[in-house]
Amino acid sequence: MAQPHLTPEVLVPRLGEYLVQRGRVRAEDLKKALAHQHKKQDKTQSGLLGETLLELGLIDRPTLDQAITEQIIQLRNALEDANRYLERRVQERTAELQLALRKLSELNQMKNNFVANISHELRTPLTHVKGYVEILVTDSLGALNEEQKNALQVSQRAITQLEGLIDNLILFSQAARGEMTLHMAPVNLHNVAANIINYSNPKALDRKITLHVEIKPNLPAVKADEEKITWVILQLMDNAIKFTPAGGRVSLTILREADSLVSVSVTDTGIGIPKDRLHELFEPFHQLDGSSTRRYGGTGLGLALVRQILDAHGSVIDVRSEEGKGSTFKFTLLAARRAS
Numbered sequence: 001m002a003q004p005h006l007t008p009e010v011l012v013p014r015l016g017e018y019l020v021q022r023g024r025v026r027a028e029d030l031k032k033a034l035a036h037q038h039k040k041q042d043k044t045q046s047g048l049l050g051e052t053l054l055e056l057g058l059i060d061r062p063t064l065d066q067a068i069t070e071q072i073i074q075l076r077n078a079l080e081d082a083n084r085y086l087e088r089r090v091q092e093r094t095a096e097l098q099l100a101l102r103k104l105s106e107l108n109q110m111k112n113n114f115v116a117n118i119s120h121e122l123r124t125p126l127t128h129v130k131g132y133v134e135i136l137v138t139d140s141l142g143a144l145n146e147e148q149k150n151a152l153q154v155s156q157r158a159i160t161q162l163e164g165l166i167d168n169l170i171l172f173s174q175a176a177r178g179e180m181t182l183h184m185a186p187v188n189l190h191n192v193a194a195n196i197i198n199y200s201n202p203k204a205l206d207r208k209i210t211l212h213v214e215i216k217p218n219l220p221a222v223k224a225d226e227e228k229i230t231w232v233i234l235q236l237m238d239n240a241i242k243f244t245p246a247g248g249r250v251s252l253t254i255l256r257e258a259d260s261l262v263s264v265s266v267t268d269t270g271i272g273i274p275k276d277r278l279h280e281l282f283e284p285f286h287q288l289d290g291s292s293t294r295r296y297g298g299t300g301l302g303l304a305l306v307r308q309i310l311d312a313h314g315s316v317i318d319v320r321s322e323e324g325k326g327s328t329f330k331f332t333l334l335a336a337r338r339a340s
């Protein structure tokens with residue numbers, strides 16, 4: 001569709017030319033009036049062409065008014081045309097965008113279904129592998145030598161890692177399909193912290209990182225899904241340990257913020273995150289070190305899920321970080337009931 005040429009000349013045609021075109025003024029008379037107008041302008045007097053033509057008796061008032069009215073009508077018509085044209089374009093573009101959006105959400109749905117199906121399909125064979133390795137490692141199918149046992153123990157660790165990855169994928173696809181269910185109940189964060197320390201201690205030790213825990217006594221229970229909140233803190237601890245060089249320190253701090261709020265923060269003295277990349281952290285499957293030779297393992301799902309789980313709890317995660325110095329990830333939870 002051709003766009004009307006909305007040049008200023010079209011919108012506001014010059015009065016003199018218009019009068020000549022319409023035969024209301026002769027071309028020579030226009031020239032005369034323009035010359036006169038020019039002279040008047042030199043003397044810094046008002047130099048409107050219409051007034052000059054009237055002054056020189058080259059046009060009468062009704063004809064001039066008629067010409068100006070015609071020009072105003074033309075201008076209004078041109079504006080109405082332009083408006084109609086713009087409305088049509090907006091409608092066309094909206095329809096195109098709606099179609100693209102529909103296609104995109106269909107594709108997204110397909111991806112979510114694929115992730116859900118494939119992760120369930122991966123789980124079944126893995127359960128068999130895990131079961132048989134367990135039978136073997138306990139000498140149930142015959143005695144094994146040390147070397148064979150070591151090899152099976154390495155396999156067991158890899159199986160645990162794979163299980164974790166599959167669980168994350170299942171959780172992610174549930175969240176993406178809006179199927180994440182929370183089992184909310186009063187949660188004792190002292191118990192949660194004890195579980196986390198048990199789990200994170202060997203990892204920290206392995207990587208020569210000092211683990212520090214500060215949890216205030218007599219914290220009120222919080223309203224949360226215990227399993228999912230434990231998982232969230234574990235992910236934050238996991239990242240803190242993973243992105244901190246040997247000799248560094250990782251702290252888990254659980255404090256009462258206000259009467260009805262408890263904050264959980266994980267601080268490390270690790271590599272930190274550049275300011276302009278903080279917003280990328282929570283994108284699913286996104287890692288800041290995207291190179292093929294990346295040093296740190298993982299799939300980039302951890303923080304995306306952390307955010308979804310906290311969002312379902314009505315909480316948000318706050319990140320403070322300084323490149324080369326370390327990072328703090330913090331969120332708050334509501335106390336189960338108000339403290340007395």
Ligand SMILES: Nc1ncnc2c1ncn2[C@@H]1O[C@H](COP(=O)(O)OP(=O)(O)OP(=O)(O)O)[C@@H](O)[C@H]1O
Nearest residue numbers: 239240243272287288289298299300301302303304
């Ligand atoms: N404590 C941290 N210090 C520095 N960078 C971090 C920290 N936590 C997360 N990041 C950056 O954010 C990215 C995304 O973190 P996320 O936990 O989502 O994924 P991951 O740890 O790489 O993989 P996964 O959690 O799936 O094993 C990380 O790859 C890393 O680049």
Ligand SMILES: [Mg+2]
Nearest residue numbers: 239298302303
């Ligand atoms: Mg992670």
